[in-house]
Amino acid sequence: MSIQSKNENGSFGSFAEYWADGDWAPHVKMLHTGKRNTHALALLEQPAGAFPDPAMPEFHIQLVQRGNANLRMSFEGAEVRTQLNAGALFMAPANTKVDYEVDGPQKFVSLAINKALADRFRDQADIDLPKDFGQLHAQKFHDPIVEALMLRMLDQALLEHPTSDLFLDQATNTILTTLLCRSEIIPVIEEAPIVLSDDDLAKVSEMIEEQLDESFSVADLARLTSLSDWHFGRAFKNSTGLSPHQYVMRRRIARAKEMLGSSKMSIAQIAYACGFASQSHLNDVFKKKVGTTPRIYRMERRN
Template identity: 35%
Template sequence: MAVSQSSNAQNSESPIFSSLNLDWETILLEEYRQPSGGTTLAAEADLVIVLSLSTQPHRIYQQIGDRHHIGLYHQGDLCITPSGIPSGYQAEGDDHYLYAQIPSRFLQQVVEEALELNLDRVEVVPTFQSRNPQLEQLLRLLQAELHQDGRMGRLYVESLTNALVVNLLRDYSTTQPHITQYDGGLGDRKLLQVTHYINEALDQDIKLADLAQLAGVSQSHFSRLFKRSMGLSPHQYLLQQRVERAKQLLKNTNQSLVEIALACGFDSHSHFTRQFRHITGLTPKAYRAH
């Protein structure tokens, strides 16, 4: 499942940040700064969420399908356009926003796995100028990862986008879906399989789908069950284990810091140093000399 490789069609301006080249399969994320203006759009194949980032309020005229809205948008305001609906906008003043496009196949997967419904039974409501702290926080975390060129890896991004879609469906669909909950966490056998897999693949870009398949549960449920079992999210556990492996290599080998960083799944020396210091309180160099 891949995100459409067509960028946001509404913009003549190029994005200042884009995930197009980051190989993110569950979301296309782009950040724009636009001068005054606007356009009319054909119906998008995928659901679109736009988060206002403008520090100064500005008026926007909008249309989604047959619905119209005029509002003074502030930082943190959301607009949601379901798939298959034409839309348009006209902004007065400079506009700064985050554009998130959710592939229909991924949306369908979350609906079937987390909500145990068919996608045609869940209708997302066109939404103007909404406030939703949970969705905003998730989008901000994804924005921060976009600015870092995806350094935290696929597992982190896929966990965030799963949570983003589940929260969106819960708050912005006509059918208020029941999100299936499971008591307890992963069983001991499954937990051992998953943690063994993680520790054997620390140098790889581990995918949430692979861990969920190994545990025999959906991606949407896996993160919650894993955290209930381990007290850490899958991504936090992965990072912890990468640092533990790095500690062993620092003490027991003469490998360079760059070699150790790559062997433990960090994409650069600087990323390795930052995460290692965050967890241990020491730089890798200082830990080796300690």
């Protein structure tokens, strides 16, 4: 199944609204919103499928309670693949659309923390805390303090005790502090935009051209550099203005146009030679990018 986000048209301004009234709603088993709108906590049971999260002004922390699925998470041109298990944590940046895909059911606790709260903590600190949470965004991680607090927050939210809101507020603050301190230990995202060196960009471009008719991943390209998959995606986009996927697709279309004008191969053969899954795949992408079909483009070039 696939869930579509409605945030693109401004329907939702926070994860609390999205979980309550969006397409996620059937999978939400419990939802608690902080009275001061600094956080929202949800218990979700996720079936296998694709689940996009819209860009929200909140950091999104997820704790796996049950399940053993494979996760594919992509955002800002980067892609992370990992296996989830109980106790695993992963964190999405604020103001960033994130696409998730899992191949099996999962039960997890989600905590959304308002970015403004994180900014206040950072401004009040006596040390120079990072503006982001570093590689916590780029990989799953385990933290016994965060895990214990999120599970206790879930218990308190379910109890609906008069002191629950006080505990949830304080627990959110402690989790935020823990993650900010942890991101000081793990290498953080550079302040200046990271870019690929000329040599790395040349190696990546050469591999793309040589293997344009094959299937390869961001991880395959990242291995040509010293960067993680996540940092590679950002560096590539900063260097070229395109995500790796967008760049590869542009090169495939360019090669298809060249072959349509000069080769006697059938359109199906050209599709496979350019790395498309089928002739219909080429037709769909070509019409979207060029404005006409491969057949008409070939006829016009020959005339």
